[in-house]
Every structure is written in structure tokens, then in C-alpha cells.
Amino acid sequence: MHGPRPPAIDQDEPRIAARRRWLPAAVIVTLLALALILPQLTTNQFYVHLANLMLLNSIFAISLGLIASVGQISLGHAAFVAAGAYISALAALSFKLPPLLGIVLAGLVTGLAAVALGKILLRLRGVYFVLVTFLAGQVFTLVALNWESVTHGANGLLGIPAISIFGFPLSTRLRFYYFALAAFILVITFVWALMRSQYGRAFRSIAENIRLAESSGIDVSHYQIVAFALGSGIAGAAGAATVHYIRFLSPDSFTFNDSIAYITMLVVGGRHTLIGGVLGAAFLTPLPELLRGFVGAQHIIYGAILLGVLLFIPNGLVSIGSSLWRKSSGTEEPK
Numbered sequence: 001m002h003g004p005r006p007p008a009i010d011q012d013e014p015r016i017a018a019r020r021r022w023l024p025a026a027v028i029v030t031l032l033a034l035a036l037i038l039p040q041l042t043t044n045q046f047y048v049h050l051a052n053l054m055l056l057n058s059i060f061a062i063s064l065g066l067i068a069s070v071g072q073i074s075l076g077h078a079a080f081v082a083a084g085a086y087i088s089a090l091a092a093l094s095f096k097l098p099p100l101l102g103i104v105l106a107g108l109v110t111g112l113a114a115v116a117l118g119k120i121l122l123r124l125r126g127v128y129f130v131l132v133t134f135l136a137g138q139v140f141t142l143v144a145l146n147w148e149s150v151t152h153g154a155n156g157l158l159g160i161p162a163i164s165i166f167g168f169p170l171s172t173r174l175r176f177y178y179f180a181l182a183a184f185i186l187v188i189t190f191v192w193a194l195m196r197s198q199y200g201r202a203f204r205s206i207a208e209n210i211r212l213a214e215s216s217g218i219d220v221s222h223y224q225i226v227a228f229a230l231g232s233g234i235a236g237a238a239g240a241a242t243v244h245y246i247r248f249l250s251p252d253s254f255t256f257n258d259s260i261a262y263i264t265m266l267v268v269g270g271r272h273t274l275i276g277g278v279l280g281a282a283f284l285t286p287l288p289e290l291l292r293g294f295v296g297a298q299h300i301i302y303g304a305i306l307l308g309v310l311l312f313i314p315n316g317l318v319s320i321g322s323s324l325w326r327k328s329s330g331t332e333e334p335k
Helices: 008-041 046-068 077-095 099-121 128-148 173-195 198-209 210-215 220-246 256-269 274-284 298-312 318-329
Strands: none
Touching: 008 046, 008 173, 046 173, 046 220, 046 256, 046 274, 077 099, 077 128, 077 220, 077 256, 077 298, 099 128, 099 220, 128 256, 173 198, 173 220, 173 274, 198 210, 210 220, 210 256, 256 274, 256 298, 274 318
16 A cells, blocks of 8 residues: 655645745846836836836835834825925025935934924824824925925925936936936835834834733834834935925925825735835826826726725735735645
């Protein structure tokens, strides 16, 4: 008699393990190659402009996701984006500070401001934190609107210089695209490394059960402030980069509606993963333009699409990719 045949899954384990190692790297390399090449294949600058906005919105969504990773959602995220934009724009116009240094300065100042605010605001939890961040965002918009001697009020700031690297101005959409792509790669790599560190483990523990995290000896206040400061600082730096691309800034440039847009990108993409905000930005940024031909029904269709995604894909667009990954790697659980 023959002995029992070993289960097939044991024979497949080396193949599955090998695929798990090389497939993510292959996907990343392919996407990076496409990102480098595709802008060169179109003569329509509007598509390049959309790609720039998608990269910038991805950074905004990732930075908000960093704050959400400790269980807090901010309705005033656009205020930090606007603050960074004003800091860099005013530094360039009034003090002739190079835009690259202005972007760094914007990130540092908004991050430090978030530390100071976080020590007060992060004592609140849940809906109270959400409401206070909403009020803080509205206050910033009113200050930018009424402090005309500095911000020029509703008239805004004109003539903001483009980013220049070693005397090479990024004054065209295509040139700025590669800068935005490099910034996006830098941010997503930093956040990925952070979430794999001790800080990331603490963030997840706090988000899952804040009382259990406290009882386990985790300094919840410290980690929440760190996440809030880093997320706000990244948003401020990205806001500064945006204003040197658009080259105009007014109180209407970044408002409460933008905060809602960043949250929507995060939720639609999948707020529990790093790539979720990127997918949400890639999906939602061009959507209004694609629906522009539906005059009168644009907002209805837009809302219906969002509602459909939230109802039928509750874990976000990233869950589709996760399902495909399990099928391709042969690790999908049998039903």
C-alpha cells in the first residue's frame, strides 16, 4: 500500500513564496517606468496637468492617511496645505527665498505649528476633534481673507515664481511633472518606512484600540502628535510645491471643500492602506473632467459613482487589487 500523498499546497509553497518576492518589485518597476515614459508620449499638455494634480493630490491624501493612522480624521487638513502655500509664496515674493528652500521652510513651520496645536486639539477624540479641526480650518480661511496687508485678501498673490533647480526653472507642466513624481516617491517611501517601524506599530495599536494601547504602556499622546505633525508638515510642503506650480494663491485656493476631497480620496481608495490614498487620488482627480460633457448632470453622476464605490466596494479600490493579488499568487482562501 502506498502511504498518504503529501498535500499539494506543500509543493506549491516555494513557488508562491518566490512569486511573493518578485511580483511586487516587478509591479513597482513597471509602474515607475510607465510614469517616466508616458508624459513623453502625449502632446496634450492638459493630460500632463492632470497627472501633476494626481501626484499632488496623492501626497495630500497620504499625509491625511498618516493622521488617520492614529484614529483621527481632520476636517482642517486644507488649512495646513494653504498655510504652507502662503509661507513659501510670501517668502519668495517678499524675501526672494528660493522656492525649494521655501518648500522646506513651509514643511517645517506647518509641522511645528501642528505640534503646538496637537498638544491642545489631540486631547479631544472622535467627533469633537473633527469639529475643532473644521473650525480651525475656517478660522485660517478668514484670516487669509481679511489680513490684506500680507495676503492681499481676495485679490490673492500673483507672480509667484516657479521652482528652479540649479538655475533650471520648472516653468512648464512637463518639467514640473518629474519634480512632482520625485516628491511623490520620496513621500510614499518615507511613510512606508515609517509604518514598518516602531512608530507604525504604535500607530496601528492606537487606531485599533486606544484604551488597550494606553494600558499597554504606549504614550498615546506622543504618537498622535508625531503623526499629526508629520502629516501636516508633508501637507504644508506639498501645498508650497503646488503654489509654485499654479503660481497664484488666494483664500479660495484651498478651502473646506478640499479637506472633504482629501478625505473622500482616502476613503474611496482604502483608508487602511498606504496605497489607498494614491488610488483614490488617481480615480477622483480626473473624474470631474471626464464628466464635463454631461452638462447639468455632472454632479449627479459624480455623486452616484462615489455612492456606488462606497456601497459595493466598502474597503476601497485597494480591495480590488488585493483580491487580484491573492488570485495571481495562488493564496486565495477557498470558499
